[in-house]
Amino acid sequence: MSDSNTSDFTNPSTFILVGIPGWEAAHFWISIPFCTMYIIALFGNITILHIVKTEPSLHVPMYYFLCMLAVTDLVLCTSILPKTLSIFWFNSREIDFAACLTQMFFLHCFSIMESGIFVAMALDRYVAICDPLRHSTILTNAVVVKTGLAIALRSALLTLPIPVLARQLPYCRTNIILHSYCQNMAVVSLACSDIRISNYYALFVIFFVTGLDVVFITFSYTQILRAIFSLPTKDARLKTFGTCGSHLCAILVYTIPALFSFLMYRFGSNVPQYFHTLLSNIYVLAPPVLNPIIYGVRTRQIQDRLLRLSTHKGT
Structure with missing residues (x-):
């Protein structure tokens, strides 16, 4: 199918992903940082999973939630990076319509799941600091499993209508997506019919998920900060806050690029398309790359385990 295909068609068999619009000549050079970030994300998150699995002292709710976050990050970046890199390296720009909708589902589902995991981690910190004597009885392994399943179910149910609505739209102008992956707004904007229902639902999901999750996290940390500042010594306050x-x-790494990406799509009509696309990629890539680094640098138990692993391999 030609890149310039603008003939009438409904529900095309394939879409054409442009990559980074306007920067096609630089795709190879852009692929270098993208590929590097992907390798770091894979290595970092797999390392976190291995450390938690092999270190019995880390078999506690906080690190179980961290493992959920690592798996979510792996799926999130893998849902877009292999196809994006194939565009950059091999000019493989076609994507099947069903594959595009599947990519859209996984992308948005695991983005919502990441937000839910941050809520669960805030709950864990709230109980550990505000009610430490009951932490082990409140957050049992069964509760952790049920929490993980609830997060996954919520994400799937909220995300499923997004590709379903996109599937119902007629695409009769062009099948060229000015993006490097099948982002919802980039796809539905190609439709030649009213897309208000799809837009309203996407806005509902954003505000519903973000609103509830931010309120819960804010409440948790308000209580946590009150408990921290009630501690008798400065050292105790710093040590507790350090946990x-x-x-x-990690929350800031997730929310700041997501907020900028959302505001840019809704209100940045004068912003160049390549900037939209780059920001959307950063929004997906930043958490998987930075989360393992953040937890590796700031968590003593993970540092100790990494040191033992490197020492063992060195001998």
Whole structure:
């Protein structure tokens, strides 16, 4: 199918992904940082999973949730990076319509799941700091499993209508997506019919998920900060707050690019398309790359285990 195909068709068999619009000549050079970030994300998150699995002292709710986050990050970056790199390296720009919708589902589902895991981690820190004597009885292994299943179910149910609505739209102008992956807004904007229902639902999901999750996380950390500042010594306050530092950094890594990406799509009509696309890629790539680094740098147990692993391999 030609890149310039603008003839009438409904529900095309394939879409054409442009990559980074306007920067096609630089795709090879752009692929270098993208590929590097992907390798770091794979190595970092797999390392986190291995450390938690092999270190019995880490078999506690906080690190179970960290494993959920690592798996989510692996799926999130893998849902877009292999196809994006194939565009950059081999000019393989076609993507099947069903594959595009599947990519859209996994991308948005695991983005929502990441937000839910941050809520669960905030709950864990809240109980550990505000009610430490009951932590082991409240957050049992069964509760952790049920929490993980609830997060996954919520994400799937909220995400499923997005590709379903996109599937119902007629695409009769062009099948060229000005993006490097099948992002919802980039796809539905190609439709030649009213897309308000799809847009309204996407806005509902964003505000519903973000609103509820931010309220819960804010409430948890308000209570946590009150408990921390009630501690008798400065050293105790710093040590307790340090246990929450990595979680707060990870939340900022997730929310700041997501907020900029959302605002850019809704209100940045004068912003060049290549900037939209780059920002959307950063929004997906930043958490998988940075989360293992944040937890590796700020979590003593993970540092100790990494040191033992490197020492063992060195001998």
